[in-house]
Amino acid sequence: MKKVKIAIALFSVLLLLAGCTSAKQGSGTTPASTESPSAPTASAAPEESPAAAKVLNLGKDVELASMDSAIATDGLSFEVIAATTEGLYTIDENRVPQLALAEKVDLSEDGLRYTFTLRDAKWSNGTPVTAKDFEFAWKRLVNPETASEYSFIAGVAGLKNADAIIAGEKSFDELGVKAVDDKTLTVELECPIPFFNSVIAFPSFFPVNEAFLKEKGTEYALTPEALLANGPFKLKTWEVGGTTFYLEKNNDYYDAGSVKLDGLNYKIIKDTQQSVLAYENGDIDYVALSGEQIASYQQSPEYHSVLTGFLWYLSPNQKVPGLENINLRKAISLAYDKTAVVDEILKDGSIVADFVVPQFLATGPDGKDYRETAGSYPSNNKEEALKYWEKAKAELGIDAIELELLFEDTESATLVSQFIQSEIETALPGVTFTLKSQPKKNRVELMYNGEYEVGLTRWGPDYNDPMTYLAMWTTDNPNNFGKWSEKAYDELADRVSRGDLASKPEERWEALKQLEAKVLEQAVIFPVYQKGNAILIKPEVTGVNLGSIGGSISYKLADKQ
Template identity: 30%
Template sequence: MTLKSILTATTAVSLIAVGSAAWADGHATHPVTGETLASDQSFTYRDLDESPSIDPGTAEDSAGGDILRDLFEGLMNQAPDGTLVPGVATSFASSDDGLVYTFTLRDNAKWSNGDTVTAGDFEYAWKRAASPELASPYSWFIELMSLENASEVIAGDVDPSELGVTAIDDTTLEVRLTQPLPYFAQMTTHFTTFPVHQATIEAHGDDWTKPGNMVSNGAYVLSEHVPQEKLVRVRNESYWDNDATIIDSVTSLIINDEAVALTRYLAGELDRTDVPAGQFPRLQAEYPEQAVSVPLACSYYYMFNLRDGAPEEIQDANVRKALSLAIDRDIITENVLAGGQESAYTFTHWATAGFETPNIPMASMTQEERNAMAKELMAEAGYADGGLEIDLVYNTSESHKSVAIAVSQMWKQTLGVETTLANQEWQTFLEARSNGDYEVARGGWCADYNEASTFLDLMDSGSGYNDSKYVNAEVDALLAEAKTADNPQPNYDRVEEFIAQDTPIIPIYHYASVKMFAEDLKGWPFDNFQQNWYSRQLYKVAE
């Protein structure tokens, strides 16, 4: 076997070396930077919606992932720059053929009730996530990891006990793959791979995620949860690296209205909030030290319902492509949003590691040329004089509404399309997309790991998040081949070309993380492309 050991991050080493004595008198100074620390080490931020789940096995959204990275810890973590650092695992080794990974776990990792975190906790969690009994919306991620027998377990053809993960002993976890994945270790930072406490789940059933019941192994424990209002976590004194944690409590507040959230932020009630669409230039000018925009590993798109029985008009690829061509993405990014987002003609975010954006013909055309082609395609489809009516649904958000209004106006002015807009609460929206109860729906995908396949695998006909139900055998073959290719870029180019040609989705823009941060909040991982943050890496300085 070839050993690949991961050394603890420099900052963490420094913190551990200094120890808790550095702030024995109430967090006096930061042990690494020397900054004077505020006496109040609480962090409060705004979330748009209530996450559907805070169970690592059934969670499915990025906001839930933020919460889970505080409550639980996986095999590996990410440093502020996005590189891999130890979590519960101190190192891992891979076989020469890349098909077997062996993780060595630290022996001082504890659950919040004092139990030792073992390799068996990971084995149980992964098999639970893949089991048909749990019916996890993210079980497909276990399949993406190429674990041995994953497809068969998820399909119910093989018992979960046959999944390719085994606890050799309490500190050794063996993972067996069906094909080598160069980015496999990155995937173990995702919440679906976090361990869960079997005895707690068996004792409380579906109520195990409630305050007072939940046993977790992260830097924080759940102390309060008022659905649709707030979720509070406080320091886990049993966490193995508790001495290096500075933030004492974290509160996420559900605030659906971005303008209201901004008002509360400016009043000092929040330490972080989202910038409303179109307001970044003004806020950056007024609050240059607080308004921040950095690339974020997410893509914003519209998806078409391509299921059998869906409206006939959107089954026509010419119609779908015309609707894509008629969207002036630059107006959306520069005028509607104005926060550093970039127009998208590919699904994969332009800043994804190792990805080279292919030449999609639409991208090099002027908008006038795109509009002319769109009209020609609509005429071929029988809509030369208009007459097309479309329902477009999005989850409740002023930004999503602004984009939807702009797009509907472009479709009307260029193609004579009449669009009915409808917003839905987050959970209802997710269910409608999953069940195919829509014609055109808003989509947003954030990378689960920093490699192009995290986006493009959604185009696989078997993907759990292929909500369009797009089926293309050649795309499936290209994606499968890419996983073992020395250079997968040509495959990715072809898949992006198929997306532009068949238009199962309309890429609209690549995200930027556009936020307001309190000036006393430090340690945010701006250099992490995925913007995966851990509250234990944050701190507040004295004014």
């Protein structure tokens, strides 16, 4: 089991979104190169690194987009921010929030007021971490001038006035957070939030030193010199858009004695063949496998296959003529063979997704995983798909329709998109899909701006509750790419999140299932698969810890013999 836990930790690093393709699940601020770099060598680490240093070499298939906790939206950015900065909580390997920079917390009887007492900690420039750093960061998150695409998460956390501030109805200074003194932070909620401790462990809620940010101005978070760290590591080398970057141990971290590694060396290698070559050469300590590579290595003791929390799905833009028609959407959703996607294309332990909320995300009041008692939905049925297409043609007054399928330029996304294109065009005569490949950052920006027709995208959990997925399809959620809207859905989602059902666990759980059923019955999205990962990992690597939520991958206790 030890090897399996390590594998889960390291490989899941490759895929982390917010969602997580979002909340913004995979966006970023730097275009990804469309060229595959040659396999890097171990010399990519800084020259000043000790020859005998314990450095973990990590392979990634996307560039580091942003180190600003209010601006970042993609998994890799959240991962690196979480390696360099701590918030009030962290998430452990069992998906349970644990106190981090908060030494203790008191909760009022009505569940509306949290009082946090901070531990002694300091930034990498020697200044103390204070409650004011949290107040400043949280208000900056919702400040319209910041233009954070993750500002909505303050409302998800139930912070007092957050939604009104985001809607432009109140000033960001009215947010329900206050530094009483250097060590005391009070947080006021509009209603009790069942998952509050989990959601504020997300990087968007990490502290920011106001004086340092103002000193750096527009350069803040764009270079290692324009960043501070209070976590296990600090950024040593990085250029926006670069193919390598390096984190070194932060000796100013309050628990630096527990950190065994001297550094984390990241290398961006988009081509999987080159990644495997780098692994075989000893230049990286783990590698993601795909396609035929998996069969070649399945008997290796270094091979592991694990299921992650990422849901990949097709998002139809309902502002595009034709896609507002539910019968056309249902036709497309049933027209491709998901089993072939996972068994013949990916071959990495991914499973068919006939759902919105993945396996192993959250446990209900009955002690069971959500998926154990939630409903199942049709996977693919090409005969039914054709019937829906005939209905759609009659309703729309068309005989054919051409749609564009947007996807990112990774190998797996390309192969899956090509297969789905072929499946749909074969099953639905008259439906034509053209393919549009873009770097990940561009793909996400296009979807956020509504400049797409159908997009292949993903979402990773920001906190351990089904609402981290189901909230996406409320009317004003920025991750509701397809712009589907239903008043009854919004109202039930609000009751579940902060209304009368928030304090009724059993009723709330059943309402969550109703929300999921609605998304699938209305073909709001077309699920494809829950991501599995096939990896090779060096046996000398131990101690990497992954909670399956947000940026909770932790290298703090990692070691390399």
